[in-house]
Amino acid sequence: MNACVQTVTDYGLRAVGIGKRLLPREDFTLCEQFTLIGSGMIWNVYFGVLALIAGFGFATLLALGKASNIKTVRKPSEWFIFLFRGSPLFIQFFFGYFLFLKLKIVFPIFAPFTAAWLGALVVLFFNTSAYTAEIFYGALRSIPKGDVEAADAYGLSGWSRFKRVIWPTMLRLAWPAYTNEAIFLFHATTLVFFSGFPAWQQRGDALYYASYFADKTFNPFIPYPILAGYFILLTLCVIGLFSIVNRRLNRHLPANTRQRLRIRPNLIR
Amino acid sequence: MSIYWSVLTVILLLAITAPTALAFGFAGASAARSRIAPVSWLGRGYIAVVRGVPDIAFFLFFVIALDQVIEATRHHVLCPDWVEPIRQGSDFVVCQAAKMPLGNAPQWVHESYGFAVAVFTFAIVFGAFAANVIQGAMGAVPRGQIETGESYGMTSRQTFWRILVPQMWIYALPGLSNLWMILIKATPLLFLLGIQDIVYWARELGGIKTSRFTDYPHGDWRMWYFLALLVFYLIFTRFSEITLERLMTRLTRGQATTAGEAQRKADTT
Numbered sequence: 222m223n224a225c226v227q228t229v230t231d232y233g234l235r236a237v238g239i240g241k242r243l244l245p246r247e248d249f250t251l252c253e254q255f256t257l258i259g260s261g262m263i264w265n266v267y268f269g270v271l272a273l274i275a276g277f278g279f280a281t282l283l284a285l286g287k288a289s290n291i292k293t294v295r296k297p298s299e300w301f302i303f304l305f306r307g308s309p310l311f312i313q314f315f316f317g318y319f320l321f322l323k324l325k326i327v328f329p330i331f332a333p334f335t336a337a338w339l340g341a342l343v344v345l346f347f348n349t350s351a352y353t354a355e356i357f358y359g360a361l362r363s364i365p366k367g368d369v370e371a372a373d374a375y376g377l378s379g380w381s382r383f384k385r386v387i388w389p390t391m392l393r394l395a396w397p398a399y400t401n402e403a404i405f406l407f408h409a410t411t412l413v414f415f416s417g418f419p420a421w422q423q424r425g426d427a428l429y430y431a432s433y434f435a436d437k438t439f440n441p442f443i444p445y446p447i448l449a450g451y452f453i454l455l456t457l458c459v460i461g462l463f464s465i466v467n468r469r470l471n472r473h474l475p476a477n478t479r480q481r482l483r484i485r486p487n488l489i490r
Numbered sequence: 491m492s493i494y495w496s497v498l499t500v501i502l503l504l505a506i507t508a509p510t511a512l513a514f515g516f517a518g519a520s521a522a523r524s525r526i527a528p529v530s531w532l533g534r535g536y537i538a539v540v541r542g543v544p545d546i547a548f549f550l551f552f553v554i555a556l557d558q559v560i561e562a563t564r565h566h567v568l569c570p571d572w573v574e575p576i577r578q579g580s581d582f583v584v585c586q587a588a589k590m591p592l593g594n595a596p597q598w599v600h601e602s603y604g605f606a607v608a609v610f611t612f613a614i615v616f617g618a619f620a621a622n623v624i625q626g627a628m629g630a631v632p633r634g635q636i637e638t639g640e641s642y643g644m645t646s647r648q649t650f651w652r653i654l655v656p657q658m659w660i661y662a663l664p665g666l667s668n669l670w671m672i673l674i675k676a677t678p679l680l681f682l683l684g685i686q687d688i689v690y691w692a693r694e695l696g697g698i699k700t701s702r703f704t705d706y707p708h709g710d711w712r713m714w715y716f717l718a719l720l721v722f723y724l725i726f727t728r729f730s731e732i733t734l735e736r737l738m739t740r741l742t743r744g745q746a747t748t749a750g751e752a753q754r755k756a757d758t759t
Contacts, residue, residue: 307727308720309675316720319713432550441558445551 225252236260236424244423244433251443254434258447261427262455267338268345268410268426273403276349281388283350284357298354305351310344310409314416317344337418345413349406356402360395361387393470400463404456427451497722499605500677507612508673512666514617519624533621540618549679552611616673623665628654630661660745667734674726678719 231241233256245253286298305313321334334340364387372386392399411428414420420429427448434444521533540548631654639649742749 303728304724308723309678311678312716312719312723316713316716319716323713428550435550435554439554441551441554 224250228252229256232256233260234263236263236426236430238422238424242422246437249434249438254444254447257430257434258427258444259451261425261430262451264337264413264424264426265407265410266455268342268413269403269407271342272345272349272410273406275346276353276406279346279350280353280357283354284361284391287354287358288361301347302351302354302358305348306355310348311412311416313344313348314341314412314418317341318416318418336421337413341413341416341418345406345410348409349402352402352405353399356395356398357391359398360391363394364390389470396463396467396470400460400467403459403463407455407459408452503605503609503612503677504673506609507616508670510609510613511616511620511669511673514613515620515622515624518617518621519628522621522625523628537618537621537625540615548615549611552614553607556607556611612673612676616669616676619669619672620666623669624658624662626665627658627662631657657745660741660750663734663738663741667730667738670730670734671727674723674730 228250229252232245232253234240235244235257237260244257283298283302286294287302289295289298317340318335321331321340324331325335334343368386368390369382372382377385411426414425414429423433425433431444431448435441438444518533518536521529522537524530524533635653635657636649639653644652739753742753744750744754
């Protein structure tokens with residue numbers, strides 16, 4: 222038991238570079254595997270949360286752009302969404318990494334972008350913005366006509382109509398799909414260290430450590446189920462948070478017509 | 491030259507996996523609908539388990555697990571007088587005759603074995619998702635259609651094959667085409683399974699020097715190779731989108747859906 226506490230203090234924050242430098246090399250205990258994979262989850266949560274928050278704002282703009290009547294606004298948004306939804310995220314990571322490497326030579330300001338913490342975050346941010354924008358765009362198009370007409374009848378227009386009627390309704394309609402997108406994004410963060418981005422000083426994410434253990438022990442039946450367990454916990458947290466928001470968005474509706482959140486697991490994007 | 495082969499590898503993978511996954515999906519959905527309880531549990535269990543496991547962890551995990559299961563079974567069958575345990579600490583030991591593929595097999599056997607395992611993994615994973623879509627589609631066929639078949643004295647097998655299956659495709663197609671898009675975008679993950687696909691070659695050929703080729707007369711071209719891959723995937727998805735759209739229009743003809751009704755009206759006027 223004490224050995225395990227020692228392992229947790231040694232490796233608990235290993236993924237961010239605090240604690241013991243060397244990874245365990247032999248005689249892997251269950252405790253070590255749990256601790257290191259868990260410490261890797263810090264990166265998954267970091268990428269997921271930041272990309273999600275930043276992506277939310279940008280996606281709203283993109284969705285409005287795609288729904289716009291002005292061609293010079295609509296076309297770039299459509300292309301952006303198509304570019305990031307039409308190609309594999311894996312290739313986007315690779316391309317992004319090598320693009321930043323090239324840019325670094327010309328403009329030294331791009332140096333931090335070649336590290337995973339910023340470069341991969343930018344790629345994830347663009348990617349989730351594109352997917353979320355498509356969801357929001359779909360929701361924008363299915364806002365009941367009557368709602369907008371009612372807003373017009375009350376004399377609301379422009380910004381206040383958007384803020385009070387269109388935006389909340391859009392969010393309410395998009396929320397179940399958006400929850401899936403969020404879960405999906407957290408799963409996609411596992412790709413980061415398997416694409417171009419190097420794990421500096423072996424500071425990797427959960428999957429990085431899980432595959433480290435699987436490589437060293439030739440036994441995939443322990444690290445991957447641990448990883449799956451962590452991800453199921455994370456998914457439950459995401460669903461919990463999102464359903465609180467969902468309840469708030471739907472609070473004006475009668476109880477029997479409210480949409481309930483359902484998990485629809487998805488695959489690699 | 492090999493990079494052209496690797497493009498063929500990707501297309502071959504898609505060409506084999508898509509029908510196989512569809513077959514898995516069809517079998518899974520039919521099993522889940524079965525009136526015999528154990529068969530139904532099997533179908534439902536397959537769908538639930540594979541869909542619930544996080545994405546690329548499954549790919550990493552399943553390939554090693556499948557490999558080890560095959561080798562362990564062969565070990566028990568081929569070398570029954572071997573007394574030492576298979577797992578010795580962190581080693582996985584089987585007798586020479588049980589190695590899969592055999593150690594002295596030519597190179598192409600190794601490569602095609604790896605490819606077959608990859609295809610099987612993809613088919614299992616996508617089969618579960620296809621099964622979910624097809625199960626939903628079978629439920630969406632109007633009840634009246636089946637009742638009509640029954641009232642004509644058809645057996646349940648006949649209603650299944652002559653009424654349910656032909657009509658379900660129209661409901662399954664949107665989900666299946668979505669799945670096809672995801673499948674296209676999942677192909678770069680072949681790289682993770684250790685197959686020399688286009689991602690591998692883009693990295694090898696674009697780099698300044700690699701393990702395989704000592705020196706190139708050009709600088710770091712990996713960015714351009716990955717840009718080419720990005721464009722390749724974009725064209726591929728766009729092309730699929732257009733084809734699937736046409737197929738959808740074709741299948742809608744004469745169906746008892748809103749779109750089919752709209753088509754009928756457009757034809758008559």
